[in-house]
Amino acid sequence: MSGRLVIVSNRVAPPQEGYSAAGGLAVGIFDALNKAGGLWFGWSGEVGAEAGAVKLDVRGNITYATTALSRKDYDQYYRGFSNATLWPAFHYRHDLARYDRQEYAGYLRVNDWLARRLIPLLRPNDLIWAHDYHLIPFAAALRNAGSPHPMGFFLHIPFPATEILRTIPPHAALIEALCQYDVLGFQTRTDLQAFTDYIGRRAPGTVNRSGVVHAHGRTLKAAVYPIGVYPEAIAEAAQRYAKRRPVTSLRAYLQHRKLIISVDRLDYSKGLIERFLAFERLLQNAPELHGNVTFVQIAPPTRTDVQAYQRIRHTLEGEAGRINGRFAQLNWTPIRYLNRKYERNVLMALFRAAHIGYVTPLRDGMNLVAKEYVAAQDPNDPGVLVLSQFAGAADELTDALLVNPFDLAQMTDALQTALSMPLEQRQARYRAMMQPLHSKNLSVWLNSFLQDLQRAAALRA
Numbered sequence: 001m002s003g004r005l006v007i008v009s010n011r012v013a014p015p016q017e018g019y020s021a022a023g024g025l026a027v028g029i030f031d032a033l034n035k036a037g038g039l040w041f042g043w044s045g046e047v048g049a050e051a052g053a054v055k056l057d058v059r060g061n062i063t064y065a066t067t068a069l070s071r072k073d074y075d076q077y078y079r080g081f082s083n084a085t086l087w088p089a090f091h092y093r094h095d096l097a098r099y100d101r102q103e104y105a106g107y108l109r110v111n112d113w114l115a116r117r118l119i120p121l122l123r124p125n126d127l128i129w130a131h132d133y134h135l136i137p138f139a140a141a142l143r144n145a146g147s148p149h150p151m152g153f154f155l156h157i158p159f160p161a162t163e164i165l166r167t168i169p170p171h172a173a174l175i176e177a178l179c180q181y182d183v184l185g186f187q188t189r190t191d192l193q194a195f196t197d198y199i200g201r202r203a204p205g206t207v208n209r210s211g212v213v214h215a216h217g218r219t220l221k222a223a224v225y226p227i228g229v230y231p232e233a234i235a236e237a238a239q240r241y242a243k244r245r246p247v248t249s250l251r252a253y254l255q256h257r258k259l260i261i262s263v264d265r266l267d268y269s270k271g272l273i274e275r276f277l278a279f280e281r282l283l284q285n286a287p288e289l290h291g292n293v294t295f296v297q298i299a300p301p302t303r304t305d306v307q308a309y310q311r312i313r314h315t316l317e318g319e320a321g322r323i324n325g326r327f328a329q330l331n332w333t334p335i336r337y338l339n340r341k342y343e344r345n346v347l348m349a350l351f352r353a354a355h356i357g358y359v360t361p362l363r364d365g366m367n368l369v370a371k372e373y374v375a376a377q378d379p380n381d382p383g384v385l386v387l388s389q390f391a392g393a394a395d396e397l398t399d400a401l402l403v404n405p406f407d408l409a410q411m412t413d414a415l416q417t418a419l420s421m422p423l424e425q426r427q428a429r430y431r432a433m434m435q436p437l438h439s440k441n442l443s444v445w446l447n448s449f450l451q452d453l454q455r456a457a458a459l460r461a
């Protein structure tokens with residue numbers, strides 16, 4: 001790659017957490033930076049102390065540049081506009097979104113402030129790649145601060161339909177700012193289509209068939225780059241960790257029982273309540289399953305200081321308790337609900353031990369758990385993926401049992417079908433799903449985005 005890669009993301013994954021603790025995105029970024037060498041810039045995760053100073057930490061090929069946020073910046077930029085306005089609205093939950101002018105001002109202010117802190121660290125040939133909804137105005141802020149660099153942006157979450165986007169009061173300014181990037185990446189064709197629709201009807205501007213956007217006096221590229229995983233590495237980790245402690249003790253508990261597994265951040269977009277209720281229906285409809293199937297839901301809490309997250313946590317605790325109270329036996333708990341993180345490799349081994357991967361978000365940019373679950377399976381005796389049609393991953397994993405998470409009866413049916421699916425059909429579905437996992441793996445995502453960013457750089461030069 002010509003030019004150094006500079007990654008900008010809201011949170012910089014701390015190097016001491018290491019590779020094995022990282023989620024899919026962090027794995028991808030590590031990989032890109034490790035190969036090419038580069039800088040990773042963003043918030044350190046600290047609030048208050050020493051806000052303002054940029055801390056540099058050089059590890060091998062990668063320089064981590066991080067800064068703390070002041071309490072006010074955290075409240076307005078992160079907890080406020082990013083996670084209480086943009087996140088719900090972009091996930092089609094504008095009923096949960098609130099808008100506060102001061103928070104939006106804080107969001108713009110922090111983007112400006114971060115841009116001014118990055119400027120002294122930049123070199124002339126750098127390529128800048130910003131990630132996610134926290135940083136929509138970051139390119140505009142960098143350009144105002146004098147940066148001539150090529151800049152790309154990848155949106156990890158869905159891009160909402162125009163009428164939903166319009167419920168965010170500063171939508172026009174946000175999209176004008178987004179057009180300051182040179183390359184825009186989306187997870188799915190649906191997201192790109194929604195963006196194209198907004199540009200055509202509201203910007204106004206055009207997006208042609210090759211994804212060339214003309215809007216707000218600029219020419220840029222918009223395209224679909226579905227994020228992937230490294231399927232071989234996942235399969236290898238899933239086997240290697242099969243004999244580790246949490247996996248063996250779960251197996252010992254299961255004995256003959258079938259395992260249904262779900263792993264998510266505790267978030268209202270992930271459809272956990274609907275999932276619990278569909279499992280309850282399964283137990284209600286099929287008494288022969290009592291004592292013979294266990295549903296493990298792993299869901300570490302996130303954004304615990306945002307009200308909507310406190311509410312969903314409370315509701316889920318209530319529902320898990322109620323359903324368990326209704327069906328449990330002395331030696332069997334139907335739902336095992338765990339609010340904690342696990343080491344990545346342990347998760348992969350748990351996926352391999354599960355007969356069903358139960359992944360039913362109400363809306364999700366991609367959902368890497370769905371891909372990880374498939375990649376972790378034993379090819380000779382694979383489990384079945386039950387997948388929401390509203391996860392980006394459903395575009396590629398069409399051989400999953402696709403469900404509408406708003407249709408509880410359909411989800412219950414899918415669980416029942418999955419539990420009794422014959423081996424040959426499971427194998428055929430597994431093989432079909434592995435194809436896109438290989439052909440669109442994580443390095444394809446990285447390389448295709450970076451190639452387009454380099455092309456944009458050549459055009460700017």
Ligand code: ADQ
Nearest residue numbers: 023024156227264265300340341342364365366367368369
């Ligand atoms: P997330 O909403 O965080 O990501 P997801 O794609 O499922 O959702 O990625 C989560 C990652 O964290 C996975 O790699 C998973 O294994 C890991 N993880 C989840 N729970 C864990 C736990 N308890 N312990 C340890 N690891 C855990 C956002 C978007 C998604 C998009 C990704 C990547 O919301 O739609 O797919 O970015 O673009």
